[in-house]
Amino acid sequence: FPVEDIRNFSIIAHVDHGKSTLADRLLELTGTIDKTQKNKQVLDKLQVERERGITVKAQTASLFYSFGGKQYLLNLIDTPGHVDFSYEVSRSLSACQGVLLVVDANEGIQAQTVANFFLAFEAQLSVIPVINKIDLKNADPERVGKQIEKVFDIPSEECIKISAKLGTNVDSVLQAVIERIPPPKVHRANPLKALVFDSTFDQYRGVVASIALFDGMLSKGDKIVSAHTKKTYEVNQVGILNPNEQPTHKLRSLQPTCNCVCYYESDLFMWKSGVYPIDQSEYNNLKSAIEKLTLNDSSVTVHRDSSLALGAGWRLGFLGLLHMEVFNQRLEQEYNASVILTTPTVPYKAVLSSAKLIKEYKEKEITIINPAQFPDKSKVTEYLEPVVLGTVITPTEYTGKIMELCQARRAIQKNMTFIDENRVMLKYLFPLNEIVVDFYDSLKSLSSGYASFDYEDAGYQTADLIKMDILLNGNIVEELVTVVHREKAYTVGKSICERLKDSLPRQLFEIAVQAAIGSKVIARETVKAYRKNVLAKCYGGDITRKMKLLKRQAEGKKKLRKIGNIEIPKNAFIKVLKTQ
Ligand code: GDP
Ligand code: MG
Helix, strand or coil: CCHHHEEEEEEEECCCCCHHHHHHHHHHHCCCCCCCCCCCCCCCCCHHHHHHCCCCCCEEEEEEEEECCEEEEEEEEECCCCHHHHHHHHHHHCCCCEEEEEEECCCCCCHHHHHHHHHHHHCCCEEEEEEECCCCCCCCHHHHHHHHHHHHCCCHHHCEECECCCCECHHHHHHHHHHHCCCCCCECCCCEEEEEEEEEEECCCEEEEEEEEEECCEECCCEEEECCCCCEEECCCCEEECCCEEECCEECCCCCCEEEEEECCCCCCCEEEEEEECCHHHHHHHHHHHHHHHHHCCCCEEEEEEECCCEEEEEEEECCHHHHHHHHHHHHHHHCCCEEEECCECCEEEEECCHHHHHHHCCCEEEECCHHHCCCHHHEEEEEEEEEEEEEEEEHHHHHHHHHHHHHCCCEEEEEEEEECCEEEEEEEEEHHHHCCCHHHHHHHHCCCCCEEEEEEEEEEEECEEEEEEEECCEECHHHCEEEEHHHHHHHHHHHHHHHHHHCCCCCCCEEEEEEECCEEEEEEEECCCCCCHHHHCCCCCHHHHHHHHHHHHHHHHCCEEECCEEECHHHHHHHHECC
16 A cells, blocks of 8 residues: 555544444445444454443554545544543554544533543644534534534534434545545655554464554564563564454565564553452462553553562552453453452652652652651651642533532632533642542532543642551551541541451450551541350251351461451451452
8 A cells, every 4th residue: 555545543532422333334334344234333342341331442443445546544543432541542643643533412522522632632633523423312513513613623614423323424534534634654665663552462372562653664574672672572473453353464664674663651640559369379370460461451550569468469550440440350351360459549759858868768759659658757848649630521500519529629620611501611630539539420420420521640739648557456557557638537547447347357355446647546446345156157957067167267267467466357458458
């Protein structure tokens, strides 16, 4: 294919606005897949995607399309819409020259529509607005066209109105791709330069990378060097996705040697969560599962870690809660590995107060990773927490409630714009830790599902952080030390005490479960004394059942940890530490 007959484009949109359905129609229209089958989101290949009905991985397909007497090669990337996966979107965009910005004709512009538009705009890509679902009873493409004009400054006449479900007007989308998106600027005579924008691990073939070829060419047998790791790899096979893999002789270019394969790197804020095998004997299996899965999801960062309570494991960085859940589900479904995930924490920092300390830590600002090593106030000029700029788009009737929610989350309002008569866009600066766990769910429930949310990183701000201890009869439980914002200490402390109380087995004496800041106790629960007799449950004389119970109790004992004279089973830690 001559370069001028190639188009590289992504489909971007808010979640559920119809990206994957549009991709299906484009694949059918170009004869890439058979029309007679009932095709539904064919590019969503992962089990987790099919179950949740969402795209979490950007997917690629090459289409051949004849137009005006010429054949074109169209490389399409379908991207996820959810905020947690915007990393996949930005990585895909770096391999494209244009995007189809899909907007639902009924819902109109939503928070991720805005976020995704700006990603494309910053990357200087051609944006083709597509208004989808015009077949819906409540569709109002005119109103949505006006919103697009107001928010993105794109003339509403440029919008293509389609129904991806019924296939209405989808051919004009392909025509616009050819006419409005420029071909890539590649230099085939130069040495190889390619971007790895995705990779997976295949049991039989090793690493399979999806690449965007910028310069040069690539054939079987070539030795390539990663600009990121400086390691050399041999190419076993090259091909295109159509939409399934189709080996080709070579990917275009002229020179057999190559020297540069770059990786896209993210410096987004990460939510750190501990990941541990349920049983330590599973450590090696889990290690290999994590290695393979992170190859396919390189936005996850991995560091080895160990916990007094949970043993050897890792600290993984995720881009959000859904991202974490999806990663966990993929570990289970694709690698058959079960894990304990601990409540995520955000990267707090401390600015050291003296030259001596800076020398000791070799840094002026230290990131607080392990709460047990939280530097004391006397060593620090200030603590810092990460903040994000959040965008909420909502029907106006929910504005009041949403503002209250944002205030309760320590957010500061930055801006408020009406995008039409009954929709408003709010901008707030949020401490990241306030949206980590359930902000999105609360927002959805108080707006009956109508408000949408997205955010971008906005640096650090001063924060009043403190270290909180958890005590059992006056002895500190090392495993449960946490760093919290002073304002939230009581709520967090109380919740930990309650969960610990519920999961500690009663013992022969009473146990005081306390949360404390320094010597000040801020929350307390009591576990009443009780003598647990495992045999009491077995009425009658089923001896094998009794033996089983005794054996199980003995096994449980092996995993106990002692704090003072109190025995804590591993399960109790799991219940307190893992995300609910
Ligand atoms: P994505 O999250 O943007 O990939 O959206 P999907 O392609 O998965 O579509 C979300 C839902 O909208 C699915 O239930 C689709 O069947 C539906 N949908 C997509 N396009 C249309 C359309 O043109 N009309 C109607 N009525 N429904 C559509
Ligand atoms: Mg999708």
